[in-house]
Amino acid sequence: MKKLISLIMAASFACFAFSAAARADNAATELFQKYLANGRIGEADEQLLALAAKATNNADAQLGLGLVRTARAFEKLAQSLFKHGFGSKSDGYELYLGLGASQIARNGNPEPITYEQFRGILATFIADLDSADKALAAVGDKPAKLKVDLSVARFDWNGDGKVGPEDHIGRAISDTNENGDPLPFIVGFDTADAKWLQGYDNLLMAVAKAWLSHDFSESWNSSFSVVFPRAVSTMSAVNGRGADEYTMFGVNKAQADDIADFITLIHTIRWPVADTAMWSDVRIHLKKVIALNRETWALIDKETDDDHEWLPGPKQKSGVLPSFNVTQERIQAWLAVLSQFEAALDGKILIPHWRFDKGINLAKVFDDPKPFDFILWLTGPAAVPYLEDGPAMSSGEWNQITAIFEGNFASYAFYFN
Structure with a gap:
């Protein structure tokens, strides 16, 4: 990867x-x-x-x-x-x-x-x-x-x-050659x-x-020094003890700070939407990605050359990443995944949640955004306003599609875009 x-x-x-x-x-x-x-x-x-x-x-x-x-x-x-x-x-x-x-x-x-x-x-x-x-x-x-x-x-x-x-x-x-070049x-x-x-x-x-599009200032002020050591924030203004001042249970001050900040970051991911127009743009960009993907594979299908291909078609053997075997079956499976994702973005199929029989209408998440609370989405309460009865992609369908990639779906998804 x-x-x-x-x-x-x-x-x-x-x-x-x-x-x-x-x-x-x-x-x-x-x-x-x-x-x-x-x-x-x-x-x-x-x-x-x-x-x-x-x-x-x-x-x-x-x-x-x-x-x-x-x-x-x-x-x-x-x-x-x-x-x-x-x-x-x-x-x-x-x-x-x-x-x-x-x-x-x-x-x-x-x-x-x-x-x-x-x-x-x-x-x-x-x-x-x-x-x-x-x-x-x-x-x-x-x-x-x-x-x-x-x-x-x-x-x-x-x-x-x-x-x-x-x-x-x-x-x-x-x-590299024998000289390391x-x-x-x-x-x-x-x-x-x-x-x-x-x-x-x-x-x-x-x-x-x-x-x-979200206001994540609370997370910034309480925990972002974990990735920006000199972040100007509420915590950095009061957290003054040096990194070498003490060690507890084999963890020094800097490591303890990082652990605490990580826990705080997860707890404070409850970000309100600050720009609804920009949040709507997110869906527009995602749908454009899907459209461009379809255009990409349509063009590849028409190619007649076979010359050091970055993204080869099934008939092209001169791909520069030989570990990725691009077959017609995998292309069709990938396009099927994109079609499912597009239908979800349009609210035509629902996204399943482990806790509910009903599914999440993703279109409404964009049309009627609530503060994004990471923990509450995981546990379920944040999904409640968007739950509906209707068709949802089952785990069986998903497993059937991803099985075509022989356990390497994430890498192919990153490669295929």
């Missing part, structure tokens, strides 16, 4: 080096590759935007622009999180926020961060993903092909403008992959907007 995450991120970085390179002279090609090797993707954005503006039908340039803007969104997010020291004082809690902290280097001297600043980081991430989504949408169904080597991709995690060993994301995905990892991206990445951009916007 970690390799797949690295591959997805490296894919976004590497593609701009070759987009429309065949249309440019050797100097331009070398310039693009220099940006890739130096991790200077901000400059690549400017070059690709100019290239796409010169010829509106240049689908290669539009695909490269969308890829690099997706990469830039991740880079800016990582740099902001690094600046403020995202990551707990004790190891092992980095995935609270679902933002991939295990991929981010630790900052030993972070800057303070307020609740409003963190919301600003999420808002910027959404805006950057929206920009990438628009660039990828411009590809449309036009033929596009970018053949790239992901092994050279760099990622400036900390924003220092320097390329060090920790920035070479290509090493995480490539095999990464071997080429060639991928042929095409129009279907533009739809695929556009779907991922919308999925991430849905996640970020789900956060931002």
Whole structure:
């Protein structure tokens, strides 16, 4: 799974080096590759935007622009999180926020961060993903092909403008030779992959907007120092004892703080909706992900080439991730899952809850939102306003679909988007 995450991120970085390179002279090609090797993707954005503006039908340039803007969104997010020291004082809690902290280097001297600043980081991430989504949408169904080597991709995690060993994301995905140097990892991206990445951009916007549409200030003030050591909050203002002041039951002060903050975080996830329009956007983005998925597989079904495919069809054997066996049966099962999810978003089928005979109308959760209380959703009371009689997906149906993936459904879902 970690390799797949690295591959997805490296894919976004590497593609701009070759987009429309065949249309440019050797100097331009070398310039693009220099940006890739130096991790200077901000400059690549400017070059690709100019290239796409010169010829509106240049689908290669539009695909490269969308890829690099997706990469830039991740880079800016990582740099902001690094600046403020995202990551707990004790190891092992980095995935609270679902933002991939295990991929981010630790900052030993972070800057303070307020609740409003963190919301600003999420808002910027959404805006950057929206920009990438628009660039990828411009590809449309036009033929596009970018053949790239992901092994050279760099990622400036900390924003220092320097390329060090920790920035070479290509090493995480490539095999190495006897000298320890990464071997080429060639991928042929095409129009279907533009739809695929556009779907991922919308999925991430849905996640970020789900956060931002809620007021989670109570959790911030009581527990977010677990992931931001210098979070400006109520607890940080009064929690003054040093990390080395005492050890109890083999747990030092920093570890004890983290455990307490984690428990507090779970208890305070009772977030009211602060922006109902943005909360409604979450459903719109999720439905767009489903539509783009269908378009992706329809395009793959029409492909006649077989050239280092990022997302291969059943007839294509040159997939770059051989551990994923993409069969027609698995594609149909995945599309069936998406259809069920779409029906749930529209309120046409209900979501089962372990405690009730009735099911949850997910459409009403978006149309009539209540404060999101994590514990009460688990135990049942929060679901009560949305319970209805009607058809719901049974565990038997779900097990029948997921069995097609031979116990590896989560990995395929992450790969398929």
